[in-house]
Amino acid sequence: MVSYFRAVARAWVVDRPLGNRDIQKIVLRQIYFTGSQAFRLVALAAVVLGILVIAQSSAQLQRLGGTEEIGSIVAGLLFRESAPFITLMVVVSRSVSAMASELATMKANGEIDSLRASGVSVLSYLVIPRVVGGALSTVFLAMHFAWVSIMVGFFSARIFVDLSWSSYFEYLLVSLSAMDVTLFFAKSLVLSAAAFFIATYCGLRTTGAAFEVPQATTKAVVWSLMFCLVAQALVSLAYFLHAVEASGFGGLL
Amino acid sequence: MTIWKTSHLSAGYNPTEGRIQNLNFELARGERVAILGGERSGSYMLLRVLCGLRPRREGELRVFGEEAPRLEFFDDWEHIFPRSLRTRMGVALERDGLLANVAIREGFETVIRFGGGRLWDVAQVRTRVQAVLELFGIAALSRFRPHQLSLAERRFAALARAALLEPEVYLFEGPSKGLDDRDRERLVYAFDKLVVGRSDQSLIMATEDWALAMRYCPRVVVMEEGRIIFDGIWADMAKGCPQYWESITNSLKRRWELDAPLRAVV
Numbered sequence: 001m002v003s004y005f006r007a008v009a010r011a012w013v014v015d016r017p018l019g020n021r022d023i024q025k026i027v028l029r030q031i032y033f034t035g036s037q038a039f040r041l042v043a044l045a046a047v048v049l050g051i052l053v054i055a056q057s058s059a060q061l062q063r064l065g066g067t068e069e070i071g072s073i074v075a076g077l078l079f080r081e082s083a084p085f086i087t088l089m090v091v092v093s094r095s096v097s098a099m100a101s102e103l104a105t106m107k108a109n110g111e112i113d114s115l116r117a118s119g120v121s122v123l124s125y126l127v128i129p130r131v132v133g134g135a136l137s138t139v140f141l142a143m144h145f146a147w148v149s150i151m152v153g154f155f156s157a158r159i160f161v162d163l164s165w166s167s168y169f170e171y172l173l174v175s176l177s178a179m180d181v182t183l184f185f186a187k188s189l190v191l192s193a194a195a196f197f198i199a200t201y202c203g204l205r206t207t208g209a210a211f212e213v214p215q216a217t218t219k220a221v222v223w224s225l226m227f228c229l230v231a232q233a234l235v236s237l238a239y240f241l242h243a244v245e246a247s248g249f250g251g252l253l
Numbered sequence: 254m255t256i257w258k259t260s261h262l263s264a265g266y267n268p269t270e271g272r273i274q275n276l277n278f279e280l281a282r283g284e285r286v287a288i289l290g291g292e293r294s295g296s297y298m299l300l301r302v303l304c305g306l307r308p309r310r311e312g313e314l315r316v317f318g319e320e321a322p323r324l325e326f327f328d329d330w331e332h333i334f335p336r337s338l339r340t341r342m343g344v345a346l347e348r349d350g351l352l353a354n355v356a357i358r359e360g361f362e363t364v365i366r367f368g369g370g371r372l373w374d375v376a377q378v379r380t381r382v383q384a385v386l387e388l389f390g391i392a393a394l395s396r397f398r399p400h401q402l403s404l405a406e407r408r409f410a411a412l413a414r415a416a417l418l419e420p421e422v423y424l425f426e427g428p429s430k431g432l433d434d435r436d437r438e439r440l441v442y443a444f445d446k447l448v449v450g451r452s453d454q455s456l457i458m459a460t461e462d463w464a465l466a467m468r469y470c471p472r473v474v475v476m477e478e479g480r481i482i483f484d485g486i487w488a489d490m491a492k493g494c495p496q497y498w499e500s501i502t503n504s505l506k507r508r509w510e511l512d513a514p515l516r517a518v519v
Contacts, residue, residue: 022366113306114350119339119368
């Protein structure tokens with residue numbers, strides 16, 4: 001994997017593929033396949049999660065008399081944690097598997113060898129635009145998830161605790177920090193780029209036999225999922241430790 | 254000028270396999286050579302090492318006068334040779350490897366735009382693609398995707414793609430494999446235009462189609478179990494490689510008998 005990363009980085013620096021108009025078209029096509037086709041699925045997940053989170057938390061908060069904490073739940077749980085994570089899960093299950101199987105099939109059909117023999121850089125033409133397009137579309141999907149879940153959260157809060165539009169957004173904006181926004185974008189972009197990178201690696205790592213296509217697909221999904229889960233957990237843990245330290249309760253740990 | 258020069262070259266599909274061993278081979282500019290011996294002989298592997306698709310394990314390899322880089326197995330994510338060398342070779346492998354998700358014309362344009370060593374404008378790309386498609390008689394099929402083509406049409410498309418960048422040397426892996434008599438005639442017509450009468454055009458062809466090999470390649474190399482057992486001209490083959498020559502003459506006799514009803518009618 002290290003040699004693969006080195007080769008991709010070298011292709012990025014030497015070929016500068018993203019400056020090429022044809023490569024930009026491939027990036028846009030990847031954004032269409034990964035992003036726009038998953039729009040409804042991500043929206044559905046956002047609706048369901050928004051309703052569940054607000055319905056469950058508002059019942060508890062109403063009993064304890066802390067409805068203003070809905071803002072921090074929406075900012076922390078829905079925006080910072082769930083939006084990148086759930087979007088990533090959707091993307092891994094839909095696009096990472098598709099990308100790995102596409103590349104493994106291309107290898108089995110001899111397309112990769114033919115491209116290389118024709119002088120076409122496989123990394124610049126196939127890998128980089130797919131990783132970039134996939135990562136960008138995951139960011140857009142995460143923003144879509146966040147927007148939908150925040151709106152659903154508002155309607156749920158309106159129904160369950162009779163919270164007004166202005167109060168809801170006031171609580172939300174007060175709770176939302178620059179760190180939340182940074183983490184949201186960083187997690188969406190970096191983790192998805194890593195997942196797509198793993199997908200291309202698994203796809204191209206095959207030796208060209210047809211039976212390796214499903215193996216490569218499974219491997220890509222499992223490795224991406226494991227990486228995303230562990231990375232998500234580590235980032236959340238780091239954020240928690242940072243928050244505890246900042247609040248002055250660090251000595252308790 | 255020498256295009257390829259190998260000395261004590263060994264290579265295989267994995268680090269331990271010796272598909273070709275201790276191979277010394279040289280090809281000069283304008284030379285046309287047929288490599289006989291079949292799939293298991295190492296002829297296809299030799300072609301893949303020469304065109305930079307497979308890394309060598311041992312030995313020296315010079316390409317267009319430059320020492321070819323040495324790579325570890327599974328380190329070959331990119332082509333082994335730099336683009337300046339790659340674009341001087343036109344490669345058509347046994348498996349056509351046409352881009353499955355685009356039409357033939359679009360796939361060809363991709364090869365020129367991304368594989369070509371120089372900048373081509375849109376009109377130049379279209380003109381070149383059209384010329385090559387017409388040469389191989391598949392211009393009418395250019396809007397089709399590979400899965401909509403027959404085996405022969407796909408083979409022609411793969412050979413045509415090798416000619417796109419006007420390479421100095423062609424490397425063909427089993428070019429007439431799976432073609433019937435009529436398609437072979439079309440292939441001969443295209444090959445005549447590609448190589449015949451062009452003294453600077455080199456060709457290396459791994460094939461078991463002896464008639465095709467004899468028509469285009471004055472020099473012949475016979476391989477067996479990864480080694481070269483004969484390297485010379487056809488006239489010397491009977492003496493230099495009698496066992497292989499015998500299989501060719503026996504095959505010709507069988508072919509003669511097989512064609513007897515056809516000859517009787519014609």
